[in-house]
Amino acid sequence: MLPADIHLHSTVSFDGHNSRTEMALAARDRGIRTICFTDHYDVVNEKNEFVPVYDWTPVRREHQEAVKALGNSIELLYGLELGNAPANFSAAARALEEPGLDFVLGSIHNSGQELGWSDYYYVKFDSPELSYVWLDDYFTQEERLVEWGNFDSLAHLPYPLRYIAQRDGQPVTLKRYEERIVEILCMLIQNGKALEVNSGKNVHIMPEYGWLLERYRDLGGELVTVGCDAHRSEDVGVGLGQAYDLIRSKGFRYITVFRGRKPCPVRL
Ligand SMILES: [Zn+2]
Ligand SMILES: [Zn+2]
Numbered sequence: 001m002l003p004a005d006i007h008l009h010s011t012v013s014f015d016g017h018n019s020r021t022e023m024a025l026a027a028r029d030r031g032i033r034t035i036c037f038t039d040h041y042d043v044v045n046e047k048n049e050f051v052p053v054y055d056w057t058p059v060r061r062e063h064q065e066a067v068k069a070l071g072n073s074i075e076l077l078y079g080l081e082l083g084n085a086p087a088n089f090s091a092a093a094r095a096l097e098e099p100g101l102d103f104v105l106g107s108i109h110n111s112g113q114e115l116g117w118s119d120y121y122y123v124k125f126d127s128p129e130l131s132y133v134w135l136d137d138y139f140t141q142e143e144r145l146v147e148w149g150n151f152d153s154l155a156h157l158p159y160p161l162r163y164i165a166q167r168d169g170q171p172v173t174l175k176r177y178e179e180r181i182v183e184i185l186c187m188l189i190q191n192g193k194a195l196e197v198n199s200g201k202n203v204h205i206m207p208e209y210g211w212l213l214e215r216y217r218d219l220g221g222e223l224v225t226v227g228c229d230a231h232r233s234e235d236v237g238v239g240l241g242q243a244y245d246l247i248r249s250k251g252f253r254y255i256t257v258f259r260g261r262k263p264c265p266v267r268l
Helices: 020-029 057-070 089-095 128-148 161-167 175-190 206-218 240-249
Strands: 002-008 032-037 040-042 075-083 103-107 194-198 224-227 254-259 262-267
Touching: 002 020, 002 075, 002 224, 002 240, 002 254, 002 262, 020 032, 020 057, 032 254, 057 075, 075 089, 075 254, 103 254, 128 161, 128 175, 175 194, 175 206, 194 206, 194 240, 206 240, 224 240, 224 254
Parallel strands: 002 032, 032 075, 040 075, 075 103, 194 224
Antiparallel strands: 254 262
């Protein structure tokens, strides 16, 4: 059995491929006990446009269908991946008024205003110098997000490396940001926020979690969430076992799931 995967997308995300019911069936078949759907609300979206209001209607419908289809055979939590909140904190806060919300992931997927609110996915990173300009800005966005703090777990901290290193092959690491990252981790810990290990499709990103977890633990951090970030049913559960092993090897005995936005430990 795999205890929990609390970062999953469905067709209510612009880039999702399967319904919540299909995703949940795949998770149950792979022996996952608890999952949380965290479809995207990006305050600035993938077209770099401001989205002032999040429409929960299709989300509620999809979720109800999955709950009906799956019954008690798996625990289905109700979450949100809140992207780019620093673009407009009041729009972000409004989306979180949804009743029954279990869990909120805080993410940065786009640059700040100075770089045009650009989605990293569409940026061509063709030199290390250019990559560091974008990373400098990324950590400014992360700092603003963490200072605001209205989320439960900080999602995929090494995210831009998915495109900079893994896709575009630039030899950059996060080590030069270590001081700023330590500050971010301290703020998370002070405010009772979790750090996510994002286990999916990230050969270049997973190694970064080793030292991030060590720093987080040494600073007194205890709350670690795990999610594979699958956008299609065949990817559900990808890398979970590896992520649990890594977390255990760094001295954590528990991972965390959130119910009603409260942290609940789950023994590893
Ligand atoms: Zn994300
Ligand atoms: Zn995601």
